[in-house]
Amino acid sequence: MSRSVYALTVGINNYQSHTIPPLKGCVNDITVIDEFLRKHLTNNEDKLFIKKLINHEATRQAIIDGFREHLCQAKSNDVALFYFSGHGSQERAGQEFWNLEPDHLNETLVCWDSRTDDIWDLADKEIAKLIAEVSQNHPHIVIILDCCHSGGGTRDENDDVSSDKFNLQYTGIRSVNTELRERPLSSFILSEKEINSFFSKSDLNDNESNKFFIPQGEYILLAACRDNEEAKEHRSQKRGVFSYFLMDSLQRNGSLNYRDLFKRTNALVRSLYPKQSPQIEATNSNYLDQPFLGGIVGQRQIYFTIIYDGLNGWSIDAGAIHGIIYSNGNEKTRLAIFPINVEDISQLQDAIAVAEITEVLPQLSRINISGEREILDPELTYKAVITSLPASFLKVYLKGEESGVNYARQAIQTASFGESHSLYIGEVDNFNEADVCLQALGDKYFIIRVSDQRQLISPIPGFTSESALQAIHALEHIARWINIATITSPANSLISSDAVQMQVYQQESEIHDYPIYLKYQANNGKLEPPIIRIKLTNKSENALYCVLLNLTELFAVTGIPFAGVRTGILLQPGQEIWALEGRDISMVIPQNFGHQGVTEYTEYKDILKLIVSISEFDADLLIQGNIEKSNHHPSNDNTQVYVTKSNSFNNLIRKIQSRAIVPYKDEPQKPEVLDEWMTSQILIITATPNDDTDKQVKQKNLHRLFRHLRIGLFLVLPLIAIFLGWIIWQKSQSDKSDKQKTSYYNFSALLEKSKTDLNKNLNPVTYDNDLT
Known part of the structure; x- marks a missing residue:
């Protein structure tokens, strides 16, 4: 049975309003999705x-x-797709929407003529x-939105857009300020009858009157x-980051279901832009297991x-705009050419x-045959078909004090074996085109990620050849x-x-949600990291070589072994x-993450990356340590690598590790099968306790202290009572002894006096006559 796809695609680079x-990259996003749809109908x-x-x-x-x-022409067997690439924003929500918007703001799409001549944004309630x-x-x-839903993304809300100081420049952020005007309900695309019908008819005592309820329709949303x-x-590709990786995933496998498509796109976006979190939702969760666009776009051999x-x-x-990479170096994007009527282009x-x-x-791209x-x-x-791609360079912008910048520039030129240009990074002249910024300031080197302005490692002190090379090696670490x-x-x-199915327990x-969110738990007054286990199952009919890697937010790549110490x-x-x-595998947040204690941060991201190949490959070439440890103990990362097995994935690994490739004309002329590996990934976000959890832990610790004090007092008080009783007894005995001694002395004195008086009575006094 034939089906129809009705697609409404919207891309806006330039807006009518001078304040936006x-x-x-928005028009490029629409060009790519249009071409994809035209080429891939099954x-x-x-x-x-x-x-x-x-x-x-x-408009x-x-x-x-x-x-x-x-879109309303689409029938029950058809597909309706709305794809929007442009600015997103927010607007003040009327009181009738407050039951839906706790922050009292509607999310909006900014149309070309929005905010001119009383033209409003297109609100989420209208969509x-x-x-x-x-x-x-x-x-x-299917609804796909590559825009921002938050306000104030490009400038402060208090900026005066009419001021000469306000400069509308390209920011690479798809957001504009919140619309603060009071929007009348009559401006929404709702008739008076519809507005009345959308308000609850509940009893006034329910406090449900004068509340708006969104009309329901079945859909899948990717945001x-x-x-x-x-x-x-994406500054170098002139595309939206989300659109770029979404379409890259679809071009590689158009038959992915929504859940797997989102997994791959989300992991790639967040690996490069940690503060951007793609979202997926469906009115029925079962829809997520359906193939993209209901399977009308299927898996095909992709060719140019x-x-x-x-x-x-x-x-x-x-x-x-299709992601074709050009390199000025020895590495080139290489192609194999076939007659137009050849069906199997994998040989x-x-x-x-x-x-x-x-x-x-x-x-388009010009080629040399x-x-x-x-x-x-x-x-x-x-x-x-593409047979080889140059590994991409990390684009670095140098700025700051001249001496520090000069040392860094010299280090880039001699980073490879101390003789030639770095194999992993390249300097760019425009900050907006850079991936990272190396800033020389105050006799220190700072490495800053451009996308979120985050400092990636501890500052490297000193402007010397050695410290500059240390900074360049850190950048190469990030690039790998x-x-x-x-x-x-x-x-x-x-x-x-x-x-190969990867399951996390x-x-x-089994955890079915994606991304996987884990939290530290309070146990007996202590915070304990979450525990997981991971299982792989070969669902295919062929033996497959599997490697499981963990890519951490501190730029470490570690192999997760299966039996003994075997990574693969x-x-x-x-x-x-x-x-x-x-x-059990403990998902511990490193104490040195962000150079602060664990409780200073809320999230730490790990990417579980599964690599599956028909042939065995050396995964140890991909392993590298924590960037902070590697930076404090630098090693020579430019060691020549020799790969004994000859297959396309080993060639890719070799390029990532050493960028040493064999000229195409000298490669062995033996039958080779194109593309023999597959990757999948799961993003795991481990969260530290929030304020409420922290308060609970403190309260538990306080209760525990009081409980211990009570127990201690219960045990100590009898001892104190016994001790006090002993002291009192000793005192009483001492007093009794003193009384006895006093009585004895009094009796002795009385006895001596009696003896003296008796002696006087027995011997009367006589006087000498001579004295008389």
Whole structure:
């Protein structure tokens, strides 16, 4: 049965209002999704109807009409897709919406003519109304929003936009200020009858009157970030970060279900932009297990088309906006060329020529063809697949004190074996194009991530050749981590995305939510890290070699062993195995994370990355330590690496580790199968206790102290009583003894006196006569 796809795609780089900053990647996002839909319909009987609104075409009314006149044509077996790439914002919500918005703010999409001539943004309540209208015919509805839902993302809300000091420059952030005007309910796309019907008819005593309830429609939503976060643009690709990785995932495997598509996109976005958290929701959770767009876009062998014209010569129909990489170095993007009628393009020995990318333009790339087995006819069209990509460089912007910058620039030039330019990083002249900034300030080097202005490592003291080289080695450490984090399944992988199942368990129960959120728990007054276990199961019919890596937020890459100390394991069909032989894995937040104690931070991110290959490969080449430890104990990271096994994934690992590649013409001319690995990843976010939990712990500790005091007093008081009683007894005995002694002395004195008186009576006194 034939199906129809009705797509409403909206991309806005430039806005009518002079108060709204421009963007650069929104139109490119729409160009890529349009091309993807046109190339990937699985059934020739399926039909595609795209309504594209670019810049000035994307007025508020045009978007509303696009829903009502275009998407509402979709029937029960069809697909309705709304894709918006542009600015997002918020506006003050009327009191009737406060039951839905605790912060009293509506989320909005900023249309081209928003905030001019009393034109309002398109509020989330209005989008819900439009979705409900489309869903009346029960199509498969998908909403994709690459915009920010928070206000004040580009400047402070108190800035005076009319001031000469206010400069509307490109920021790479898809957000504008909150609309603070009081919006009347009559400005919403709701008739008076609809407004009345949407208010609760509950009894006034329920306090439910005068509350708005959103009209319901069945849909799946993929959003670039949380409603309090900023959606960023990929500065070098001129695309939205979310759109770039979302479409990259789809181009590699268009048959992914929504849950797996989100897993991959989310992990890639957050590995490079930690403060942007893509979101997924569905009115029915079962929808998340359906293939993207209901399966109407399926898995196909991905190829480019090669043509010849007088202006560009030989070229492929893909350029910078498609993610084609150009390199000035020895590494080039390489292609294998096939006749247009060849079905299986995974067998490289069937290629009739090879080519290299010589120039990357926005929507096409010029190529240089060599190694022709037969002369290519300029009148014919050919297929091409990518066989090799240059590993991407980390773009570094140098700024600060001149002496420090000069030392850093010299270190970049001699970072490889002390003789040649760094193999991992390259200097850029524009801050907005950089991934990181190396700042020389106050006799110290600071490494700052441009996307969130976060300091990545402790400052490196001194402006010397040694300290500058230490800073460059730290940047190379980060570059290798990013390259490993972004290894993804090839477009034409022979291994399906669900070949090996990775499951995470906590307390004997599998965790199905994604991303996985774990929290420290209070136990007897102590905070204990969460515990997980990980299991792999080979669901395919082939033996597969599996490696499980943990990529930490401190740029470490560690291998998680399965049996003994073995990082990799060959899984037979149907076999399952537990990481660490089934032992518990503690998700501990490092005490030195952010150079503060653990309770100073709320979240720490780990990426569990599973790499599956048909052939065994040396995963030890991917392992590296914590950047802080490596930075304090630097080692030579430029050691030459030799890989004995010859397969495409080992070649990729070798490039990541050493950038040493063999010239294409000298590679062994033996049959080789294209693309023989697959990757998947799970993002785990471990949270430290929030304020409430911290208070609970303190209260428990206080109660525990009081309990111990009570027990102590209960045990000590009898002892004190006994001691006091003994003292009192001793005192009484002492007093009694003193009384006895006093009585004895008194009796003795009385006795002596009596004796004296008696003697006087017995011997009377006589007087001498002579004296008389």
